[in-house]
Amino acid sequence: MKKYISISVLIISALFINSCDDYLEEEVETxxxxxxxxxxxxxxxSAINGLYQSYADPGYHGSSIHTFIAPLSGKFFSNQGASxxxxxxxxxxxxxxxTRMWPQMYTTVNVANIIIANIEESNLPNKDRAxxxxxxxxxxxxxxxxxxxxxVPLKLLPASIDNLNTPRSSxxxxxxxxxxxxxxxxxxxxxxGEALFQRPVKLAAxxxxxxxxxxxxxxxNNMEMxxxxxxxxxxxYGQYSLxxxxxxxxxxxxxxxVESIFxxxxxxxxxxxxxxxxxSYTLKQFYEYPTFGRxxxxxxxxxQHLNQYPGDPRIAATFIYDSYTKVNGNNQNxxxxxxxxxxxxxxxxxYLEPNFNGSTTNRNMLKLRYADLLLMLAEIENELNGPGGxxxxxxxxxxxxxxxxxxxxxxxxxxxxxxxxxxxxxxILRERQYELLGENHxxxxxxxxxxxxxxxxxxxxxxxxxxxxxxxFTYPVSxxxxxLPIPSTELSNNTEISQxxxxxxx
Numbered sequence: 001m002k003k004y005i006s007i008s009v010l011i012i013s014a015l016f017i018n019s020c021d022d023y024l025e026e027e028v029e030t031x032x033x034x035x036x037x038x039x040x041x042x043x044x045x046s047a048i049n050g051l052y053q054s055y056a057d058p059g060y061h062g063s064s065i066h067t068f069i070a071p072l073s074g075k076f077f078s079n080q081g082a083s084x085x086x087x088x089x090x091x092x093x094x095x096x097x098x099t100r101m102w103p104q105m106y107t108t109v110n111v112a113n114i115i116i117a118n119i120e121e122s123n124l125p126n127k128d129r130a131x132x133x134x135x136x137x138x139x140x141x142x143x144x145x146x147x148x149x150x151x152v153p154l155k156l157l158p159a160s161i162d163n164l165n166t167p168r169s170s171x172x173x174x175x176x177x178x179x180x181x182x183x184x185x186x187x188x189x190x191x192x193g194e195a196l197f198q199r200p201v202k203l204a205a206x207x208x209x210x211x212x213x214x215x216x217x218x219x220x221n222n223m224e225m226x227x228x229x230x231x232x233x234x235x236x237y238g239q240y241s242l243x244x245x246x247x248x249x250x251x252x253x254x255x256x257x258v259e260s261i262f263x264x265x266x267x268x269x270x271x272x273x274x275x276x277x278x279x280s281y282t283l284k285q286f287y288e289y290p291t292f293g294r295x296x297x298x299x300x301x302x303x304q305h306l307n308q309y310p311g312d313p314r315i316a317a318t319f320i321y322d323s324y325t326k327v328n329g330n331n332q333n334x335x336x337x338x339x340x341x342x343x344x345x346x347x348x349x350x351y352l353e354p355n356f357n358g359s360t361t362n363r364n365m366l367k368l369r370y371a372d373l374l375l376m377l378a379e380i381e382n383e384l385n386g387p388g389g390x391x392x393x394x395x396x397x398x399x400x401x402x403x404x405x406x407x408x409x410x411x412x413x414x415x416x417x418x419x420x421x422x423x424x425x426x427x428i429l430r431e432r433q434y435e436l437l438g439e440n441h442x443x444x445x446x447x448x449x450x451x452x453x454x455x456x457x458x459x460x461x462x463x464x465x466x467x468x469x470x471x472x473f474t475y476p477v478s479x480x481x482x483x484l485p486i487p488s489t490e491l492s493n494n495t496e497i498s499q500x501x502x503x504x505x506x
Contacts, residue, residue: 038118041126048130051111055137056264056274059104061365063276065440066295068097069148072484073442074458074475075301075433079342080294088473089481093488093506102487105141106155112138114158129195132188136200139181140208140367146174147215147444148484150503153494167496168486175216182209192239197256204262206235207368207376214376217383218448226383233377236261240370242400244407246435247317250350252363261368266361278356278363281438283334283347285326289358296345297437299335299472300465305434309412314401318437320347336467344469348438371397371435379428387424391416394428397435429457451479480505 037043056062070076071087078087085092092098115134119127145152153166154174185205195201210232217225241258248254256263266275279291286293302319305312315321323333324347338344353363378393395415402409413434419427432445446458459475462468475481485506491497 038115038122038124041124044115044119044122044124044126044130047111047115048133051108051115051134051137052265054104054108054111055141056266056365057104057107058274058276059100060108061264061367061440062266062274063280064097064101064104065144066277066280068095068101069440069443070295070438072481073446074454074462074481075298075437075442075446077296077298077345077471078294079296079471080292089475089478091481091485091506093485093491093502095487098484099487099489102490105145106153108141109138109155110159112141113156117158128188129190129199132185132190132205133199135181136185136189136205136208139178139185139205142174142178142181143208143212146171146178147447149486150483153497165494165496168501175212178212179209182212198263198265200262203236203239204368206232207261207373210236210373210376210380214380215444215448217380219450221383223384226380230377230380230384233373233380236370236373237377240373242370242374242396244400245403245405246314246401247405249366249369250317250352252353252355255364259370260366261370261373264365264367266364275361275363275365277351277365278353278361279358281348281351282353282356283320283324283332285328285330285332286320286324286347286352287354287356288327289356291356291358293347295348297348298462299339299345299467299469300461301433301437302335302346303465303467304430308430309434311410311412312401312434313404313410314413314434316349318349318434320349339467340469340471342471344471350438366439369439371400372432372439372441375428375432375435379425382421382424382428386421387416387419390424390428394431397431401435429453447482451482454482478505 037047054060058064067078067080068083068086071078071083072089072091074089080087082096086095086097112134116131116138119130124130142152142154151168151171151174154169154177155163155166156177157163182205185200186202186209189195189200189202189205192201192203210229213225213229213232216222217229240261243249243254243257243259249257249259276292279289279293280295281293282291283293284291297319302321305315305318309315321334322337323331325331332343335344335346351363353361356363374393374397378390381390381393398413398415401413402411404410416424416427429445429449432441446454455477459477462475468474480503483503486497486502491499491502
């Protein structure tokens with residue numbers, strides 16, 4: 001049975017200081033003295049639980065990175081009118097989701113800062129693990145921030161009246177802080193088998209560091225960075241395993257598996273709406289409960305997978321296509337039968353939950369999993385030494401992909417062989433799409449290879465697709481979409497940032 005991590009909303013309320021004008025007008029006070037919270041193991045554990053809640057919040061992983069970032073990746077469509085600017089890749093700095101996501105990410109940073117500041121000198125038995133988790137989540141949040149926005153305000157101390165206004169740091173400074181946080185997390189997090197159930201271990205920090213170095217290496221083709229990425233990733237290799245079939249990963253009763261390296265935990269929590277992931281993706285009237293069905297894979301995304309690997313079992317486990325029968329008995333056509341309208345797209349199948357109550361959910365979100373690690377190693381090895389030693393990693397993922405529910409092997413996707421380094425490089429990035437679609441990798445994977453790759457892979461592929469329907473947008477040819485805009489609320493509230501600091505094109 002799934003063990004739920006209780007979340008203390010009171011601790012979050014006590015520790016959170018927001019950078020808005022209301023707080024600038026008077027001295028900040030908290031409901032609970034920090035000295036009291038951090039004097040007991042129980043108090044520290046409540047603070048850590050609050051940190052996880054902030055990371056999982058609808059303003060961040062619970063909704064925004066799906067309803068906002070997924071369409072902005074150029075791989076998904078959203079039928080939400082409030083996000084038409086994002087879906088058309090013409091994001092405005094006052095976008096509703098953007099102005100929710102930025103402060104929630106900094107809330108997460110601030111809760112981590114408070115924990116770190118208050119227990120660095122502590123003698124509590126759970127100090128090292130708690131510090132490791134705080135560094136881990138702060139590093140993970142800044143890693144998202146720097147990839148979305150470039151250089152951002154670097155806040156490494158608890159928020160106060162004296163430091164609410166902070167200028168943008170350089171991208172290099174932010175990456176230095178991220179690497180430092182994950183190095184600290186590696187030192188302090190427990191080993192596999194010693195951690196609390198559902199909490200990250202040292203190997204999760206290794207994998208995040210590998211992602212950091214791989215991102216930096218992708219941008220510059222720096223061989224030292226590729227080697228650093230390999231050195232971190234290889235520590236994780238062989239320490240986890242793939243579940244037998246791809247479809248098993250997305251069974252809501254089959255979470256925290258042997259493939260899961262870091263999973264964001266959700267639990268039904270009374271009337272608290274803790275995640276909109278399920279209702280954002282689940283097609284309307286697919287089940288009895290009300291859903292939005294807003295976020296749909298782009299048509300070309302489905303066709304790319306089908307054309308590359310006809311008969312790949314992952315297609316049926318990833319997409320709802322052709323048609324489905326609604327709970328009222330009516331049939332609803334989808335892509336590729338229907339092209340126009342809001343239903344002229346496939347649905348994403350990975351986040352179905354038959355027992356969802358229409359508001360709260362027990363369904364977790366995979367943040368890091370072993371198949372991702374194998375594809376990373378394949379890409380890294382190809383850059384360092386060519387494809388010869390890289391096939392083993394990608395072929396392990398493909399062998400699992402071919403495995404059907406009855407244990408038999410489909411013909412596709414066939415093992416890779418005989419590729420040039422350039423061909424492998426192109427194919428591995430697309431392979432990440434087939435394996436990881438909808439798991440918050442699309443934005444990063446379409447941009448870390450530079451603007452020319454983004455232009456070809458996203459903009460030109462979409463705009464030249466022959467079956468665009470009447471709801472599809474033509475994407476702009478603009479380098480501005482390599483980054484998000486700094487939110488208008490931050491420009492208004494932070495006196496150390498002005499319009500001159502805005503990202504290009506906004």
